[in-house]
Amino acid sequence: MALDSIARAAITATLAPDEVVDDPVRTRAYECDGLTGYRVRPEIVLIPRDAAGVARAVAACHRNGVPFVARGAGTGLSGGALPVADGVVISLARLRSIREVDVENRRAVVDPGVTNLEITAAVARHRLYYAPDPSSQQVCTIGGNVAENSGGAHCLKYGFTTNHVYSCEVVLPDGTLVTLGGDTGEQQGPDLRGVFLGSEGTLGITVSVTVKLLRTPETVRTLLADFPSIAVAGEVVSDIVAAGIVPAAVEMMDTLAIEAAEEAVHAGYTVGTPAALVVELDGPIEQCDSEFARVEAICDAHGCTRLHIAGSPEERARIWKGRKAAFAAVGRISPDYFVQDGVVPRTRLAEVLQRIADMGSEAGLRVANVFHAGDGNLHPLVLYSAAKGETERAEQLSGAIAELCVELGGSLSGEHGIGTDKACSMPKQFGEEDLAVMGRVREAFDPTGICNPGKVLPTPRLCGERPGRYRAHPLEEAGVIERL
């Protein structure tokens, strides 16, 4: 059933002609996000030039019972911005101003379409930065980060988007504009800002975000260490934690991921080593030095086969480039791959990796592992060849790995979100009653169910469908973003 002409006219009339895209060729550009296996062409794409326009458009959708989906840069990896057929996409691409930088109060007020990295770029001269650093930070927008509660490599120490947002101005699904949160951590009643953050665009559209800025650390120390096995590297991480150190980041790669990354960017990793750790510490010099010495000693004690300390910011950047290139680089050693985002309690890393390896052998497929070892967030890459007819097997293995994470006491997703992709796996992690109460949260914000319907919570319609295979996002193919 197509969008009826009265509703269409009512919605498009709220904006200027150049804020409306409705020809089928141009709307096709909005048919998917970073999860390119799912595609739905929207009826209309609205690109309002200000927050008032967003509110008018949403109010018109509400009056006409038309579903809408907000969209930032479209880099999401779980199909959270997948359009609804016969619905509207509201792009925040024109809301791109940094409204205010308040150095003294260490915060900035930004439009949702500002990219994550632009915030840091705008405040760097004040020796401030915005901490959450998802790998797509060059292109992903803060509005999308708010929707997904994005993390990044440094969230072990610094937390996620939810820990760095004071308040959001939000257009609710009925078109009213409200502020969630305030100028400090003090709350006026239940933390609505907190439940909104990470709700994947299902509770409203952010039109302004006040983010917390941090003082840049005085010093940063980074090392790259090779180990004889993943298990030993895991023990090193455990010992670092047991020593009372909270590193800024701890990343691990296995031999397959290292091979791919080296082939792609030549970052100086050791090809053939079974496991490599990247450990980064930051803070006041004395603090950082005393902890870094301890980390080096722990690496040595575990038979580290090579320990390389970044001697300059350029060298550090090279280590990170290798780490961040791993995803896209896997494309060099395999024609196709699926990516997972499950989390396990950190102490079960060795166990989960062994089981993933076993499951891979059983399925006759290779699995490369790149992950945030500090917080147990895995990114297994299931390698396969569609041309050889391995798609179905790979899909099954990929799903089984996500569910294994839940079985080991973890989560389906650490940072990519549930979206369309994993909504049908939600019953593996949550009971029927849990999901029903989450449904009540949605009902409170969006009683008519028009705001990004079909995402996060499983629905019979959605879960009757089969998930699509992973295909590289155009931005990823162009080397603009990495998958992390």
Next chain:
Amino acid sequence: MRTIVKPTSLAEAREALLDSAGPVAVVGAGTAASWAGHLGPVETELSTTGLRGVVTHNPGDMTVAVRAGTPLRELQEELAPHGQHVAFDAARVAEGATVGGLVATADAGPSALVHGSLRDLVIGTTTLLSDGAVVRSGGHVIKNVAGFDVSKLLHGSYGTLGVLCEVVLRLHPVPGAVGTVAVACDLPEAARLAREVLSSQLEPTAVEWLSSGRLLVRIDSTAEALPARLERLTALIGGRIVDDRDLRPDSDDSDGSSVTGGDHWSEHAALTRGTAGEAVLRIGAKPSLLPGLLGRLPVGTVTAGLGTGVATVSLPVGEVAAAHTTVHAAGGTSVLRTRPVTGPDVPAWGPPPSALAVLRAVKQQFDPHSRLGPGRFDPWEIS
């Protein structure tokens, strides 16, 4: 007649709610009973103090699942031998406040500057709703974006949305050493010094001014690095080192006292309780606005977080309504904590937030018969 029930399990709590009708007060240790809106008449008092003890502590993962009626102080004692703690230092912890109560009241202490409040440390909750539904959200891993974060709604809900039964917390290592520098100064001077500290890269854990005329700056550190860090701090802002403790288990200084121990921080905690006969108001405002704002209020005792923008002040009961107005005019927030007397002259909250309709809708969804915590958000009429 008020019936008091003290369930010892989630199942018993659920039964108690389903077996009763009428309004219910959810009560922890009672350390914040007088905070926020005055509790209206209830038929049932559901005490969470029977829901006590650690469910699972995974030292290697630095997470702990605890029953919500457990006093945080007790939990910290249990965690201490592992060199871990919940990085949270609200004054009420020492009075026996429960984990659930601290979440429900959105309380926080000086180290919120770095660690945030419990909303930032809770990674999962199990909550019982008044109609018997049980919702688990989050989980046992610190990184997790699966599903709506229902825990956040319970933070600051003052017992109006559900009964927190179990809470999973992220833990931090107890620092190897902790030090405090004190500077005798008035508030404007303290604000100037705080700006210096906060624009430096010294990474203080807490920056608080006390109305006894002192600025306290706390540094959590490794034992090796603490002397140099304190020296740099005093070079920057003057003052003297009033606390310098090695907390490592084998050190002489380590007498089991907590990170936040020490006379100076005890005085801070005492000041947050206000002055006898006066009301206590909790205020939040942009840090740069806070000193001026406090200057315009008829405050008695004050603790002012100059990095967080959060202050706890005492003031005459008759001044509460006007104080709400003043704070809100500065874009801030305010909530009544201690009320020596009750009545319409002592409003608990200032003007309602713009999302009042959403608050009401959430209340309607979670507590459809408006049984929990009547009056706690008056005068907003949430239900």
